[in-house]
Amino acid sequence: MANVAFIGLGVMGFPMAGHLRNKGGHAVTVYNRTAAKAESWTKIYGGASAPTPAQAARDADFVFTCVGNDDDLRQVTTGADGVLSTMKPGAILIDNTTASAEVARELDAAARARGCRFIDAPVSGGQSGAENGVLTVMCGGEPQVFEKARPVIDAYARMVGLMGPAGSGQLSKMVNQICIAGLVQGLSEGIHFAKRAGLDVERLIEVISKGAAGSWQMENRHKTMNEGKFDFGFAIDWMRKDLGIVLSEARRNGATLPVTALVDQFYGDVQAMGGNRWDTSSLLARLEKP
Numbered sequence: 001m002a003n004v005a006f007i008g009l010g011v012m013g014f015p016m017a018g019h020l021r022n023k024g025g026h027a028v029t030v031y032n033r034t035a036a037k038a039e040s041w042t043k044i045y046g047g048a049s050a051p052t053p054a055q056a057a058r059d060a061d062f063v064f065t066c067v068g069n070d071d072d073l074r075q076v077t078t079g080a081d082g083v084l085s086t087m088k089p090g091a092i093l094i095d096n097t098t099a100s101a102e103v104a105r106e107l108d109a110a111a112r113a114r115g116c117r118f119i120d121a122p123v124s125g126g127q128s129g130a131e132n133g134v135l136t137v138m139c140g141g142e143p144q145v146f147e148k149a150r151p152v153i154d155a156y157a158r159m160v161g162l163m164g165p166a167g168s169g170q171l172s173k174m175v176n177q178i179c180i181a182g183l184v185q186g187l188s189e190g191i192h193f194a195k196r197a198g199l200d201v202e203r204l205i206e207v208i209s210k211g212a213a214g215s216w217q218m219e220n221r222h223k224t225m226n227e228g229k230f231d232f233g234f235a236i237d238w239m240r241k242d243l244g245i246v247l248s249e250a251r252r253n254g255a256t257l258p259v260t261a262l263v264d265q266f267y268g269d270v271q272a273m274g275g276n277r278w279d280t281s282s283l284l285a286r287l288e289k290p
């Protein structure tokens, strides 16, 4: 049992904070910018809510953040009324936002300056992973700090790994997104071709998904893709944010990512078709645009 603060009750944060309370058995104080969400969270889970991140974090041993992007994260941590203005020495800040490695290193330094510690801990597994408490969590930080944080993180995770020093969790999440981008374009082209060729897509996937072409995306998304339904997961606006982070990190480290850069442009095309909130498998819609 620990005192935990959770900042950011979005699609991901809301159920994650719930698991910290119900599965982890921790005393959880939440903060959300739109107060109504914090109210409905405390109605469901009990616990407490606070009017600012700073007040939520005051007595916490572990402070979790799960907000949108780098700037949002700076606001709730090092900004006015941010958690680092009140966190007690020895407390650990764990950030679940998908953000840059740069901001992770920045927060690591800011936490140390207060006698606190920091773990960057972006997640994969999407909304259903968060709701079912089976996320994959890629962490960056010191091993001793990670060992303290891990049993708490376990409440919402199936797989938790320490990938290296601060920023390494975010770098690992970037690899995750690079692998997804090219794969989804390949799967979209496969389904597009199959339809043009007059094949029975269901029957086809049943057969080829058991072989070398099989993937999580194929298993879980082919049916909805085939039906032209694209509201089953991670939104394109988020994916473009993530790929923007990936491509600027690649400019820094010299990695060559031609397919990722191209797929990022393709997602831009889908946004122009009005698909900002469609899921990432909607690359197929771009191929089938009249």
Ligand code: NAP
Residues within 6 Å of the ligand: 008, 009, 010, 011, 012, 013, 032, 033, 034, 037, 066, 067, 068, 069, 071, 072, 073, 075, 076, 096, 097, 098, 099, 123, 124, 125, 126, 127, 233, 234, 235, 238
């Ligand atoms: P979301 O539903 O849009 O929620 C974002 C949360 O951050 C909301 O609670 C929002 O508060 C808060 N927020 C944003 N900017 C803020 C600011 N400047 N100050 C204070 N609070 C702020 O997003 P989500 O889907 O939960 O995603 C959260 C993070 O997880 C993102 O970095 C995303 O890339 C990552 N992620 C998402 C998924 C997914 O499938 N959704 C999967 C893996 C990773 P309000 O309620 O007031 O707007």
